[in-house]
Every structure is written in C-alpha cells, then in structure tokens.
Amino acid sequence: MKNTIAIVGRPNVGKSTLFNRLVGHRKAIMDNQSGVTRDRHYGYGEWIGKHFTVIDTGGYVHGSDDVFEEGIRRQVKLAIDEADVVLFMVDVDAGMHGLDEEFANVLRRYQGKKPIYLVGNKADTNARAHAAGEFYALGVGDGDIFTISSQSGSGTGDLLDAVVSHF
Numbered sequence: 526m527k528n529t530i531a532i533v534g535r536p537n538v539g540k541s542t543l544f545n546r547l548v549g550h551r552k553a554i555m556d557n558q559s560g561v562t563r564d565r566h567y568g569y570g571e572w573i574g575k576h577f578t579v580i581d582t583g584g585y586v587h588g589s590d591d592v593f594e595e596g597i598r599r600q601v602k603l604a605i606d607e608a609d610v611v612l613f614m615v616d617v618d619a620g621m622h623g624l625d626e627e628f629a630n631v632l633r634r635y636q637g638k639k640p641i642y643l644v645g646n647k648a649d650t651n652a653r654a655h656a657a658g659e660f661y662a663l664g665v666g667d668g669d670i671f672t673i674s675s676q677s678g679s680g681t682g683d684l685l686d687a688v689v690s691h692f
C-alpha cells in the first residue's frame with residue numbers, strides 16, 4: 526500500500542484515539558496468510574489533498590495488548606515492513622515508562638531506514654507539552670518530538686504536515 530502511516534507504542538498512550546481522528550473510515554483487511562495480521566486495524570484518511578492509509582497496531586491479539594518482548598518486536602516489525610512513516614507514540618502525562626524504552630530499543634535499529642517521528646500524546650496543556658522533553662533520552666525519532674493531544678486534536682495538523690511531506 527502506498528502512503529502508509531503506522532502508529533506504534535505501549536498500550537494506553539492513545540494510539541487508537543489518534544487513529545480514529547486520522548481516518549475517515551475503516552476497513553478491516555482480512556489476510557488469511559497468518560494470525561499475525563489480526564493485530565492491526567487499517568483506516569484511510571486524507572490531509573491537504575494527500576490520501577493515506579493508517580495502521581493502528583496492538584491490542585487485537587486475543588483482545589488484549591501483547592506487551593511481551595515478542596509482541597513488541599512483532600508490532601514494530603509489521604510497522605516497519607508496511608509503513609512509509611512510523612509514529613512512535615508516548616504519553617507525556619504519564620511520563621517515561623519502561624515499555625517506552627523497550628519499544629525504543631527495537632525501533633532504534635531501523636532509524637534512518639524509514640522516517641520515525643516521536644509523538645508525545647496527551648499534551649493537553651502547555652505544561653505537559655514541556656514535560657515531553659524527557660523523551661529525547663529515548664534516542665529515537667527524526668527531528669523534534671511532536672506534542673499533540675489526540676483527544677482535542679491540537680498539534681495533529683503540524684504532525685500531519687510533516688508526515689505527508691513524505692508522500
């Protein structure tokens with residue numbers, strides 16, 4: 526698929542909330558090749574005239590998030606394999622979490638091969654947006670961290686401008 530964005534990150538950071546905001550409609554793609562394909566949702570969206578596919582990863586294997594190392598590797602690998610741009614989402618309200626570091630360790634290997642943007646979600650206030658600075662320590666992501674609120678939509682326009690520049 527052309528122009529594909531994948532959202533990865535630990536459970537509860539807001540991946541599905543952003544997915545729902547980005548997509549106009551969803552389409553479940555049935556792929557009977559392997560069970561692995563069941564752990565993502567696809568949707569289609571558009572920004573400044575550019576059409577794209579969004580993949581929401583995680584949370585669909587046996588109805589719960591698989592946060593074991595194998596689950597993280599699989600989530601990152603499918604994102605890297607299928608996406609043109611990867612959004613690595615963290616929660617700036619909760620702050621750094623051990624699982625963020627585990628995702629970062631896997632993602633770092635792909636740095637430079639695909640654009641990876643670090644997205645600090647739940648930056649509902651300026652204070653929270655400033656707190657996002659701690660995530661630079663993860664050492665993943667091209668350029669500055671994008672601070673957004675998936676709930677209100679603030680910051681998502683700047684993020685999309687950067688993302689669709691690759692399409």
Ligand code: GDP
Pocket residue numbers: 535536537538539540541542543584646647648649673674675676677
């Ligand atoms: P996922 O597990 O990464 O897909 O996370 P979800 O999209 O399911 O969101 C987890 C929780 O965070 C839900 O209760 C959301 O309503 C909440 N949430 C998502 N985005 C935001 C945000 O920008 N601000 C705040 N305050 N809460 C958010």
Ligand code: MG
Pocket residue numbers: 540541542583584
């Ligand atoms: Mg989810």
